Amino acid sequence: MIKYALILILFAEHLFAQTVSENLHVTYIANEGFMLQTKSKRVLIDALFTNGYGAFPTPSQSTLKKIVNADPPFDQVATYLLTHYHGDHADSKLIRAYLTRHPEMKLITSLPSLVFIDGEEFGFVKLEKQFVEMTPKQNMSISQTINGIDVKAMAIKHLSFFQDGVDIEKYMFNLGYYVKLDGIGILHTGDASMETFKNYMEKNTHLKSPVDVAFVYFDMLKNGKADIDYLMKTINPKHIVIMHVWESAYEEWSQKVEELKNYFPNLWFPKVEMETKIYNLDR
């Protein structure tokens, strides 16, 4: 009898092993800056910047210092992703200091971003061993495994902004990323608009890998339900995080997010530096 009970217990354990739940720990830094952490991986994206253009939240000096010094919770980060080099995403001096202090650190970004930083920080190219340059053609992608993380860099055009009939964001090269951390699929759009995102998706059939959490530029949801429907139809995210909201529009967007939650409950609009969320994801 004891033998059978033992077999039953072993069998039950085997059954449980079929559904493993993995945690994704997200720490909001500011604007589009986040730390993403799973069982064995920790990455930073768009976290080192200082310019909010008077409109967007910026990280505090103490948080920037902690990141550059790799003080907890920013220790054990080995991979840094940068979407593009606008001042509300990247500070050349800080990025150089960070890479210099941590010679094992890899910086994943596009050639235009590297060229820009090198222009601002003479001699930056001396750190080239730490660069992982990924520059796909517009609306194309490149995939690579870096530090055990599968990274797909997607050339989703930066959202357009017209002045005198000219798209003044024409030259700004934006990368969206799809990363896999311990089996968890994360999408970060960078500064995309729904229009530029759709253009990308049209040329790239649905992201085959599952998206557990999608970090999207807030304006991509300006049409509410219709935009959520499009995302569900194409990338089908389990969770959505809204980012890059203008500080003057916080109230308006807090309200909008609450309304949208009736339709898609797994929405998060982080506003406070170091605010965290733990996603428990079954697979």
Ligand SMILES: [Zn+2]
């Ligand atoms: Zn931008």
